[in-house]
Amino acid sequence: MQPLTPASLNPAILNVEYAVRGELAIKAEEYRNQLKNPDHELPFDRVISSNIGNPQQKGLDQPPITFVRQIAALMEYPALATLAPTAFPSDVLARAAELQSEIGSIGAYSHSQGVPYIRHSVAKFIAERDGFTGHYAEYSDPNAIFLTAGASAGVSLLLSMLIASKNDGILIPIPQYPLYTAAIAQFEGKPIPYYLSSSTSAGWQTSVPDIREAIAKAKKEGTNPKALVVINPGNPTGSVLDRSTMDDLVKVCEEHSLVLLADEVYQDNLHARVDDPSVSFTSLKKVTHALQSPIPLISFHSTSKGVLGECGRRGGYFECTNISPEVRALIYKMVSVGLCPPLQGQIAVDTLVRPPKQGEPSYALWKEETGTIHKALASRTSTMTTRLNALPGVKCYPSPGALYLFPEITLSEKAVKAAKEKGKAADALYALELLDETGICVVPGSGFGQKEGVWHYRLTCLCPGVDEYVGKLEKFHKGWVEKYGV
Amino acid sequence: MQPLTPASLNPAILNVEYAVRGELAIKAEEYRNQLKNPDHELPFDRVISSNIGNPQQKGLDQPPITFVRQIAALMEYPALATLAPTAFPSDVLARAAELQSEIGSIGAYSHSQGVPYIRHSVAKFIAERDGFTGHYAEYSDPNAIFLTAGASAGVSLLLSMLIASKNDGILIPIPQYPLYTAAIAQFEGKPIPYYLSSSTSAGWQTSVPDIREAIAKAKKEGTNPKALVVINPGNPTGSVLDRSTMDDLVKVCEEHSLVLLADEVYQDNLHARVDDPSVSFTSLKKVTHALQSPIPLISFHSTSKGVLGECGRRGGYFECTNISPEVRALIYKMVSVGLCPPLQGQIAVDTLVRPPKQGEPSYALWKEETGTIHKALASRTSTMTTRLNALPGVKCYPSPGALYLFPEITLSEKAVKAAKEKGKAADALYALELLDETGICVVPGSGFGQKEGVWHYRLTCLCPGVDEYVGKLEKFHKGWVEKYGV
Structure with missing residues (x-):
């Protein structure tokens, strides 16, 4: 008897689904590995994991807040306070000492x-x-x-x-x-x-x-x-x-x-x-x-x-x-x-x-770093919403908060049928072809739930250059519409 | 209707028991708080949490391995490699760069x-x-x-x-x-x-x-x-x-x-x-x-x-x-x-x-630090085993590995009865009185399972000064024997 097969496991586990890191994310990981080979034949040169709100990931590289990391480093290696005191502002040194x-x-x-x-x-x-x-x-x-x-x-x-x-x-x-x-x-x-x-x-x-x-x-x-x-x-x-x-x-x-x-x-x-x-x-x-x-x-x-x-x-x-x-x-x-x-x-x-307070040595840098991130996110969200809304068959509602857009996409009968033949939901096919062509990984709406016959995908508003990124989405979508109609 | 009571919760949760952080650990935490008050009337001046293998806890203060912490600090704040290069050996800088x-x-x-x-x-x-x-x-x-x-x-x-x-x-x-x-x-x-x-x-x-x-x-x-x-x-x-x-x-x-x-x-x-x-x-x-x-x-x-x-x-x-x-x-x-x-x-x-290898700059310190910890643990384990074995009604078997001793203690009918009156197992009463008198927190054997009518407790072989620590255990045990017999 095989002691360990999927059928021998807790059946509740088999029913668990987690689309954010599902089939598409696994394929994105494979592409990322293929890209390490200089002779790869992929039509893109990097994978952008827009399936997950992970701003510091490679390729997005949102810089960490210096205040957070300075305190973390001192907590790891308290000797730095004496080995390299000038590497840290005084409020950081004080906070780390207090936490220690x-x-x-x-x-x-x-x-x-x-x-x-x-x-x-x-x-x-x-x-x-x-x-x-x-x-x-x-x-x-x-x-x-x-x-x-x-x-x-x-x-x-x-x-x-x-x-x-x-x-x-x-x-x-x-x-x-x-x-x-x-x-x-x-x-x-x-x-x-x-x-x-x-x-x-x-x-x-x-x-x-x-x-x-x-x-x-x-x-x-x-x-x-x-x-x-x-x-x-x-x-x-x-x-x-x-x-x-x-x-x-x-x-x-x-x-x-x-x-x-x-x-x-x-x-x-x-x-x-x-x-x-x-x-x-x-x-x-x-x-x-x-x-x-x-x-x-x-x-x-x-x-x-x-x-x-x-x-x-x-x-x-x-x-x-x-x-x-x-x-x-x-x-x-x-x-x-x-x-x-x-x-x-x-x-x-x-x-x-407990971020730095006005007047404290770390405040100015903290304010600048957090402000830059807030501004960039707001601006990307707005640009992406506008440009996605301009695409045929795409409705992208305003997203006043969080890190995501959840555009609704009209998918033609032809697309639905093509997806069905591959044993997939139509939005999953859309996301898969998007990944294959652009290296951008999003999550099909079916992973989040949606009304019957309505299709979406979720993408993060995190990206390195918004122009190039949305450009890729636009180019893909236009190609999709040519292939499958709206 | 009260929406949230223990009776409304998953009944499996109610059956979970975790003695290592149970009643005694909670009481130890309370004593630790009381000790912050300089006017406390406790018969000890510190709590030693021997209930858990936690060598770097306050009061034990086993120093961390420098190599581990230096790499961790550089991962937190990579700028340190340029801000304070002399604070790190070259193999640490190289390892951190490689991981980054x-x-x-x-x-x-x-x-x-x-x-x-x-x-x-x-x-x-x-x-x-x-x-x-x-x-x-x-x-x-x-x-x-x-x-x-x-x-x-x-x-x-x-x-x-x-x-x-x-x-x-x-x-x-x-x-x-x-x-x-x-x-x-x-x-x-x-x-x-x-x-x-x-x-x-x-x-x-x-x-x-x-x-x-x-x-x-x-x-x-x-x-x-x-x-x-x-x-x-x-x-x-x-x-x-x-x-x-x-x-x-x-x-x-x-x-x-x-x-x-x-x-x-x-x-x-x-x-x-x-x-x-x-x-x-x-x-x-x-x-x-x-x-x-x-x-x-x-x-x-x-x-x-x-x-x-x-x-x-x-x-x-x-x-x-x-x-x-x-x-x-x-x-x-x-x-x-x-x-x-x-x-x-x-x-x-x-x-x-991947610890440092012989010949690498961090090796000597790593060897010294790890050697000190190994030696101290072996020596404390041996000392504690010998001295506990010398106590009336205590059998402490050799412990060639891990961090613990699990001495068997003979508890008299009088002790079993006294415990029963308080709604406790006899070994739990032993551990509780030990905590009350010495500030040393151990885990009663019932938390780990033991044969019917046989009693144990688990204590770690981590302690600041073994003489003082075992001295407290000995003094308490002798008092217990006077009170309850063997």
Whole structure:
């Protein structure tokens, strides 16, 4: 007997799908290897992985924020403070010394929930961000904050805990970030989709009546809704929720005893803010607090997005609001089995929530570096939206936040048929041919969910030269239209 | 209705137990906080967390290996190579440049399976360690290696995949490392315990006939054994398997179609090697290869143990042997949902498998630092074993490997009764009173499993001053014996 075959494995695992790193990403990796051979015959000279919000990847090379890396380097090798004191500004040296005195060596396991000192900093950040003027701990309890290895680790953990039976359902937006469907499949719950609507004027919108309808339908089918996932700013849509919708989301959770899972990892990616600093992010924590709502809320944040873009160090946190100490003790137990989040991820969280302040030696450079990234992202997003919208059969809604565009593409019957013959969805064929011709890797809309017969793809607004990049997309699309019609 | 209570959660979560960071560790943390108050009335002035193999923790302060940290710092902040070139030896600068050219920024997500270049280095290391003289890839396939966030992440993942139904069982040694029972509970499988035997002359021994018996008993009870966990060197026992037992373990897996899970994270902690460099670690990979056995084998290693002791960065790997590309593709899919292991963990794996070589500028310091750690650990292990054995009612078997002792303690009926009145196991009461009186936190044997009516505790062989430390253990034990008898 073969002891280990796919059929012998946990069947829930077989059902997991994760399009962001699926077939296309694997093929992109192969192309990247082929390109190392100078005699390759590929029609492009580099692969751009627009399938994933990974700004520091080779080829994009978004520079890291110097402040973050200087502190990280000193934490790795504290002797540098005396070996090379002039290599660091004084506030960086002071911050590193402060963290070292709290943490000791970053080679030690920390508290499983994350370094207590950093959790206090996170709580202060949350209170200030939300305009709370009293003592931060009255608004955000450091004991209710869990540092994590990126937001994904926290989301997976919470879903593994919330799904108690095969009839338990999790409300997810469609289109969604595929981590949610992947984790729900792994932990054998039921996804309860609520569709976002799109219009040229308003972009992507969350409709609370549609959520109520989805809940009613799920209950009728015997599914027990446990939690509502909200991604704000949206991934893949880039939409930003308005206050009245947020109020209603909290109320829906109250009415139906739902846990609210607020994925707010793009909270620092609000493009309008570049021109108008008065534009601010409204958290679901702030709304819940303002409504004095008792709903259990878990809010996720990450060091991978925003302007830090520190994906590789795996840093993030989640904050529990209105969640009993008993349940938090169970969360603690589960994270303790994994020992602790990576310390360099935790350090990055500290720099995320405590950037240099005006007047401090590192402030000017930090301001310049973060400003450049914000501006470039806003400008690329706008250019790409305009130029993609000008293509035949492409509708690209405004994306006021996050890092992505999610253009809708009209695909002809001929294209749908050609894809079917290859055993693929039509948008997957589009993405595959795009990769084959240009080296640009995007994710077909089917990976995020979309209405039947409507096609999209997701691409990041990260690219080295926007002209050349969009030029390639345009050239490919025109060729596709010639081949398959609109 | 309360939407979120322990009763509303996944019941499998409620069954998870993880003693290493359980009640005692939480109390130790509270004491640590109390000690910050200069007016505390505790009978000790520091807490020593001997419950966990965490050598760089505050109070133990095992220094990190300079080579590891210098490379890590340069990866964080590459500008240091020009800002402070004299702060680094030339081989460190060269290694960091080489890794940077392969990886790019460590702020980027890597390949979900880990940086390919580092996986090649791991494969070379495995082949050399096992004395394979052909091309390393014929022995160890870099595509079958997965870098992980510490060994724990890999173990949890594999168990989540292998347990396909509630009747699937995993053979685990008792005493075991509680990660195994915790993960089996979480993924709703059945632990199939096989008891290790202990004797004063031979220490802790694995009996293959006992494993066969455990398999037969499990099958009779309707449990389907899927995998055999072997921890070598042992945790908590410190025992090291002999070759003929290893041969038999492979054969048992062949006979019963078991996947062999080889937890070899202590492979570099062989105390006899300090005096005799010819003592070498034998991996289950080597044995499987020598027997030309087709059994599926997954071998785990970590940067947290050995002499690196880099627990906080979360680095490790597992190697798949005799595992089909289809199953490996499923493993890849699952790790891709978590995006990638932390880059600083991956970098540490590189330094683990490629230490400086004789003749290179960093070699002398590396040799001195690692030698000091090996020697101190061997000497403390020996001193602690001898002195604990001299205490009334304590039997401490030789621990030729790993970082722990697992002394057996005779606890009187009076003690058992006193514990029962407090709703505790007798060894838990022992550990609790030890913590209350000395600030030393150990883990009661019940957390690892032990035969009915036999009591143990696990403590690490990491401590700042062995004399003072063992002195405290001795004083406490004598007081306990006075109070409860032997």
